[in-house]
Amino acid sequence: MSSFTFYKLNTAEQLDLFYTHEEKLNLEEVRSAMSKKVATLNANGKITGEGFINPTYETRNGVRVLEAFGTDLVNLGNYFDTTFHNGDVTTTETQYTFYSKTRVIITEDSDLILKFDNSTEEKAKGKVKALIESLGFETTLFRLDDSLLRKVQNEEAFEWSAAKIDRIDKEGDKTTKVSYEIDLANDVNPSQVDDAYREHGKMSHIKFQIPYVATGAPNKITVSLYNNGHRAFFEEDELDGSQVHDFVVFLMTRLKSL
Amino acid sequence: MNFSLLKVENPSKLKSLSRNKINFFKKKEEISLFHFNKIDNDLYHAVFNISDEYQVSTKKLGNQYNYMYSSLVNFFFLDQNKYAFLEYINNEYLEEVLMELNRKTRASISKIAINNDLFKLFNIDLNGTIKKMKYTNEDDEFIDLDFATKDKFLEVVASNTIEEITVLVENQFITINKNGRVSVDNSEEEFLVYFTKRILNAIN
Numbered sequence: 001m002s003s004f005t006f007y008k009l010n011t012a013e014q015l016d017l018f019y020t021h022e023e024k025l026n027l028e029e030v031r032s033a034m035s036k037k038v039a040t041l042n043a044n045g046k047i048t049g050e051g052f053i054n055p056t057y058e059t060r061n062g063v064r065v066l067e068a069f070g071t072d073l074v075n076l077g078n079y080f081d082t083t084f085h086n087g088d089v090t091t092t093e094t095q096y097t098f099y100s101k102t103r104v105i106i107t108e109d110s111d112l113i114l115k116f117d118n119s120t121e122e123k124a125k126g127k128v129k130a131l132i133e134s135l136g137f138e139t140t141l142f143r144l145d146d147s148l149l150r151k152v153q154n155e156e157a158f159e160w161s162a163a164k165i166d167r168i169d170k171e172g173d174k175t176t177k178v179s180y181e182i183d184l185a186n187d188v189n190p191s192q193v194d195d196a197y198r199e200h201g202k203m204s205h206i207k208f209q210i211p212y213v214a215t216g217a218p219n220k221i222t223v224s225l226y227n228n229g230h231r232a233f234f235e236e237d238e239l240d241g242s243q244v245h246d247f248v249v250f251l252m253t254r255l256k257s258l
Numbered sequence: 259m260n261f262s263l264l265k266v267e268n269p270s271k272l273k274s275l276s277r278n279k280i281n282f283f284k285k286k287e288e289i290s291l292f293h294f295n296k297i298d299n300d301l302y303h304a305v306f307n308i309s310d311e312y313q314v315s316t317k318k319l320g321n322q323y324n325y326m327y328s329s330l331v332n333f334f335f336l337d338q339n340k341y342a343f344l345e346y347i348n349n350e351y352l353e354e355v356l357m358e359l360n361r362k363t364r365a366s367i368s369k370i371a372i373n374n375d376l377f378k379l380f381n382i383d384l385n386g387t388i389k390k391m392k393y394t395n396e397d398d399e400f401i402d403l404d405f406a407t408k409d410k411f412l413e414v415v416a417s418n419t420i421e422e423i424t425v426l427v428e429n430q431f432i433t434i435n436k437n438g439r440v441s442v443d444n445s446e447e448e449f450l451v452y453f454t455k456r457i458l459n460a461i462n
Binding site for chain 2: 159161183184185186187188189207209218219220222224235237238
């Protein structure tokens with residue numbers, strides 16, 4: 001499943017350069033800065049260096065955006081290469097590295113979305129963020145913290161269906177952590193676990209339904225938010241042909257409005 | 259509203275419920291028919307009244323106070339349909355209504371579990387988005403999916419035991435459980451009439 005992380009961009013170094021007179025981010029300037037940091041490729045198209053690939057302009061959920069791939073070297077871990085020579089076994093510790101891609105979406109409202117298609121790609125998060133910062137930005141993480149997750153749980157337009165609460169310190173109760181899921185279709189009974197723990201601890205995960213309108217997609221999409229890594233998840237297949245990037249820009253805008 | 263799915267062996271006998279005149283001056287009974295009518299052409303709606311009481315007692319003095327209270331249980335069925343829906347409040351009330359139904363009508367009605375074949379009929383008819391699918395595989399492992407395509411559902415149904423599915427249909431969530439419990443997050447009469455009729459026709 002793909003994961004998404006959201007950031008706010010500030011133009012720390014080149015204050016005026018990146019803004020149009022409507023106070024919007026000048027995507028053309030960003031694109032031309034990217035063109036000075038193009039990822040190198042070999043003859044077969046294999047990525048051989050860090051940088052940006054294929055920046056394009058799009059309109060997502062009514063917002064102008066610049067989309068590109070960022071590439072960087074990822075270390076997948078170490079392995080022990082073994083040789084047998086003249087009766088001796090020799091092992092050499094070797095690093096396995098490769099160039100990984102990350103989907104980068106920069107909006108005219110100075111938002112940055114990084115999309116990782118799997119957990120291996122996520123290893124490049126820090127490096128790709130640094131690559132974007134090298135264009136002249138400062139990034140601020142959009143935190144999916146306790147207070148935001150609780151706003152999601154309390155938002156009337158959403159329907160939450162699962163939560164995890166950590167660091168519980170409740171008088172007369174030695175429970176320290178609960179993870180629970182409820183039946184969305186049951187409008188008769190309460191969740192006794194939620195009643196008991198809702199006001200306690202730190203929420204670290206929430207799963208909810210967000211109303212959405214797009215051709216092909218169901219009218220409610222399941223979204224999971226995790227405090228760990230400040231990541232958002234959803235099933236791309238559930239969008240059933242409607243554009244994933246439209247949905248993610250919509251989701252981010254909606255979460256920021258809480 | 260939460261329902262239990264019921265199997266009716268002699269559906270033609272169920273209508274005889276209406277022959278029991280509703281007695282507004284009834285003596286104290288444990289269970290009685292409170293309401294009976296036909297809605298939307300062919301759906302029958304019966305409401306049972308279950309008399310119960312809260313009992314307050316002390317350890318030394320025993321029973322001190324009784325507070326009367328009653329609970330209403332909704333029952334939906336179609337003429338000649340092998341299945342019916344009874345509102346699920348708790349097991350005790352369910353058993354009581356079933357006994358009363360069998361005593362009064364000889365329709366031979368009982369609670370049934372939902373097997374994979376019934377799950378398939380439910381899901382094909384509902385034709386919504388599967389928002390949750392819980393099943394047990396051949397190695398007896400519990401598996402939870404947050405989303406499943408129609409093809410994935412058919413693949414799972416073929417060789418695993420479905421425990422529960424939650425489906426989004428238009429704007430409503432519907433959960434169907436292996437133990438015969440069906441929940442829908444809308445308790446408005448108009449919707450319940452539409453919903454029960456549609457499901458009963460689909461699985462008959």
